[in-house]
Amino acid sequence: MGKGPRPLSGVRGGGPAKRLISVFLRKERKKMATPKRKTSHARTAQRKAHWLGALNAPSTMMCPHCGDMTLSYRACPSCGFYKSRQALQVKSEA
Numbered sequence: 001m002g003k004g005p006r007p008l009s010g011v012r013g014g015g016p017a018k019r020l021i022s023v024f025l026r027k028e029r030k031k032m033a034t035p036k037r038k039t040s041h042a043r044t045a046q047r048k049a050h051w052l053g054a055l056n057a058p059s060t061m062m063c064p065h066c067g068d069m070t071l072s073y074r075a076c077p078s079c080g081f082y083k084s085r086q087a088l089q090v091k092s093e094a
């Protein structure tokens with residue numbers, strides 16, 4: 001036989017729907033690639049250290065309205081202002 005997976009019996013050419021079904025069935029039959037070696041503890045630790053080192057705290061800024069520290073690109077939780085207008089109704093004020 002030639003190269004590539006053999007066409008499934010019963011599903012031959014046909015419309016786009018039929019072809020899609022054959023693709024799905026072929027994918028199901030395919031076996032997953034497996035790693036050649038196990039990942040050592042050192043390698044796992046190195047990967048984790050790199051990933052955790054890249055994490056940093058969410059960026060905060062001083063609210064221009066009330067001066068509290070707030071998350072940037074969020075309405076201020078203490079005064080409810082965002083982009084110099086009242087975006088949230090804060091309960092303590094109302």
Ligand SMILES: [Zn+2]
Pocket residue numbers: 063064065066067068076077078079080081
């Ligand atoms: Zn504020």
